[in-house]
Amino acid sequence: MKDNVAVVVRSIEKGSPIVVEGEYMFDACEDIPRGHKVALLALSRGEKIFRYGEPIVETTQDIEPGGWVHVHNTRPISGGT
Amino acid sequence: MELMGYRRKDGRVGIRNHVLVISSVSCANGVVEAIGRSLPDVVAVVHAYGCGYGSTEDVLKSSRVLTRLADNPNVGAALFIGLGCEVLGAENLSREVNNKPVEILVVQKDGGSSVTTARGIEIASRFLTELSGLERTPAPVSDLIVGLECGGSDTFSGITANPAVGITANRLVTEGATVILSETTEMIGAAHILKHRGATPELGEQVERLINNQEKKVREELGELAGMVIAPGNIEGGLSSITEKSLGCITKAGNSPINEVLDYAHRPTQKGLVIMDTPGYDIDSMAGMVAGGAQIIIFTTGMGSVAGFPAVPVIKVASNTEMFRKMPGDMDINAGTIADGKCSLEDMGQEIFNLVLSVTNGQRTCAEVNRSQPFNYLKQGPTF
Numbered sequence: 355m356k357d358n359v360a361v362v363v364r365s366i367e368k369g370s371p372i373v374v375e376g377e378y379m380f381d382a383c384e385d386i387p388r389g390h391k392v393a394l395l396a397l398s399r400g401e402k403i404f405r406y407g408e409p410i411v412e413t414t415q416d417i418e419p420g421g422w423v424h425v426h427n428t429r430p431i432s433g434g435t
Numbered sequence: 436m437e438l439m440g441y442r443r444k445d446g447r448v449g450i451r452n453h454v455l456v457i458s459s460v461s462c463a464n465g466v467v468e469a470i471g472r473s474l475p476d477v478v479a480v481v482h483a484y485g486c487g488y489g490s491t492e493d494v495l496k497s498s499r500v501l502t503r504l505a506d507n508p509n510v511g512a513a514l515f516i517g518l519g520c521e522v523l524g525a526e527n528l529s530r531e532v533n534n535k536p537v538e539i540l541v542v543q544k545d546g547g548s549s550v551t552t553a554r555g556i557e558i559a560s561r562f563l564t565e566l567s568g569l570e571r572t573p574a575p576v577s578d579l580i581v582g583l584e585c586g587g588s589d590t591f592s593g594i595t596a597n598p599a600v601g602i603t604a605n606r607l608v609t610e611g612a613t614v615i616l617s618e619t620t621e622m623i624g625a626a627h628i629l630k631h632r633g634a635t636p637e638l639g640e641q642v643e644r645l646i647n648n649q650e651k652k653v654r655e656e657l658g659e660l661a662g663m664v665i666a667p668g669n670i671e672g673g674l675s676s677i678t679e680k681s682l683g684c685i686t687k688a689g690n691s692p693i694n695e696v697l698d699y700a701h702r703p704t705q706k707g708l709v710i711m712d713t714p715g716y717d718i719d720s721m722a723g724m725v726a727g728g729a730q731i732i733i734f735t736t737g738m739g740s741v742a743g744f745p746a747v748p749v750i751k752v753a754s755n756t757e758m759f760r761k762m763p764g765d766m767d768i769n770a771g772t773i774a775d776g777k778c779s780l781e782d783m784g785q786e787i788f789n790l791v792l793s794v795t796n797g798q799r800t801c802a803e804v805n806r807s808q809p810f811n812y813l814k815q816g817p818t819f
């Protein structure tokens with residue numbers, strides 16, 4: 355599966371542009387710390403998050419594009435570890 | 436594709452031509468160190484065990500690691516120094532090494548420390564002279580066994596250094612080389628994913644079993660502290676699950692099928708990507724791979740590990756520019772340029788591949804220049 359999140363290489367402030375591989379995507383809808391993940395598309399509750407093409411967690415709430423994705427709005431995938 | 440190496444009697448190829456002087460038990464370390472001080476060109480290796488073992492398994496494991504370090508194709512000749520009354524014994528160890536000149540000295544039989552040291556210097560000097568006459572000859576890259584290691588990882592390891600090395604690993608596999616993914620502890624949480632990368636369903640199950648057993652062992656031994664080993668300080672750095680952390684580690688192996696699952700310090704029988712069961716402790720893990728015949732190691736680091744290994748070049752790949760600059764002379768290549776937007780993952784993977792070839796052909800790594808060659812190996816049972 356294609357990754358639906360990206361990792362920010364420096365801290366991003368709310369409202370600043372998210373650029374992936376040279377292409378403007380949208381503005382960050384909240385602060386995102388360096389090394390953390392940003393949603394690349396609208397994610398609905400229970401959706402799996404893919405990184406390295408593999409499922410790493412699932413969301414516990416809807417997340418907007420440009421939203422911060424971490425332990426506060428995801429959980430380990432049930433059945434996996 | 437070819438490299439220039441030293442063809443050994445058993446057909447394997449070394450990319451270095453070292454004289455190894457090694458103790459069979461820690462009680463003989465003083466003599467080994469004295470020989471090393473007199474002859475800085477030998478690789479003098481001391482260790483903490485060789486006697487007092489609490490299990491047959493540990494005796495066999497120790498003996499396997501010490502003999503196979505001497506048997507590694509990067510070693511052109513070996514001298515074992517024993518004490519005499521120990522469990523492992525220099526003579527027993529030397530009998531297992533058949534692909535090069537090997538000699539032994541035993542302190543209790545050969546005249547005590549100072550005489551044994553003088554005789555050791557004589558033997559090692561002769562080895563150095565003999566080996567200096569050997570020429571490198573062309574050999575295919577498929578003769579390489581490349582070990583992968585990561586240590587002192589940071590948030591950037593899984594974004595820059597590891598995926599770049601993954602590209603290098605894919606390229607090495609395409610060239611027919613063997614690539615060892617190690618550190619079972621660092622695979623915890625990714626068993627269900629790695630299972631699908633087995634070349635056969637049986638191999639997939641073997642991989643899954645290996646990782647699940649390791650997780651069980653860590654949890655049993657460490658109880659509440661298990662989390663410290665499985666996912667140290669990662670949530671703050673942005674990692675949301677153990678699976679995400681482990682995927683960041685294993686991405687350095689690329690995406691080739693897994694052709695074999697090896698016990699600690701065993702030699703691969705397959706080409707391509709293989710897994711070796713080693714601990715997350717870098718030195719013990721490298722010892723397993725070198726004993727398994729790895730002639731070179733690619734080591735990614737975020738915090739800045741400076742550890743090399745005896746007789747084997749270790750290439751240090753920095754995950755971030757800040758650390759690369761902060762530790763001049765310790766890092767061989769800076770994959771932090773990927774996060775800086777100055778280099779693509781693909782290009783960095785290719786650069787690391789080219790560096791592997793240069794080092795293979797004789798270019799010295801930072802750890803070799805610094806003579807950073809810590810040695811230790813996995814021991815499981817108690818000492819008596």
